[in-house]
Amino acid sequence: MNTEEFQARARVMKALSSPVRLMIVDELSRGERCMCELQPMFPMNKSTLSRHVTALKNVGIVSERRKGARCFLKLETPCILNVFECTMGVIRAEAKRHAKLAK
Amino acid sequence: MNTEEFQARARVMKALSSPVRLMIVDELSRGERCMCELQPMFPMNKSTLSRHVTALKNVGIVSERRKGARCFLKLETPCILNVFECTMGVIRAEAKRHAKLAK
């Protein structure tokens, strides 16, 4: 089996391994947004936000469309959203397990 | 929207953000394995491998079943495998994009 393939997968997962970036993806799942729209939603330095977006662009999850000074972001691979359903399954199962242990 | 939910998701993604751990998941997708079976497959210290497995157990992706001194590992949430299909979609799209840029 190909090692590079696993590394490529890992890079994609890594890009999604931050709450902030997941929130960005969630926001973009509801439509195109520009950086200036995202900034008020995230209580952080704009350069930090820009870097998070860049991380998502780097692995191809998000694409940009420039319009003058603005830069509209779009979710390039919406199947990412299915991933979240699965993760929620993992999380729910885990919560159930913890509840059992607590008994 | 709930911040904790995003953090929980991020934790799951983080657990999957390492090539080694993806390879472990891939191996477990073909059936139960014990640590001693995994060790020859991974050219690393067994403590390191143990920690990778622990990371997967912590988020509920992998479960263990002890049998004597051995510890059999099982993929608890196989829907993770669907995630990989999506990531491969992302990767292929990205490869195509790179090919275009190269032209």
Added chain:
DNA sequence: CTACTATAGCGCATTGTTGCGCAACTCTGC
């Protein structure tokens, strides 16, 4: 054309987090 503002990204320094191997440890079965 120039000056000014808004949008976005980059370089640097700091801080925090991971991954790793080594060694020491627990637990099981002989």
Added chain:
DNA sequence: GCAGAGTTGCGCAACAATGCGCTATAGTAG
């Protein structure tokens, strides 16, 4: 007691995240 299977503590090196300030480009007003 001893060997095999796994886990944990520790220290080091590499990496990631953040804030600050600076640059580049687009658009606009004069």
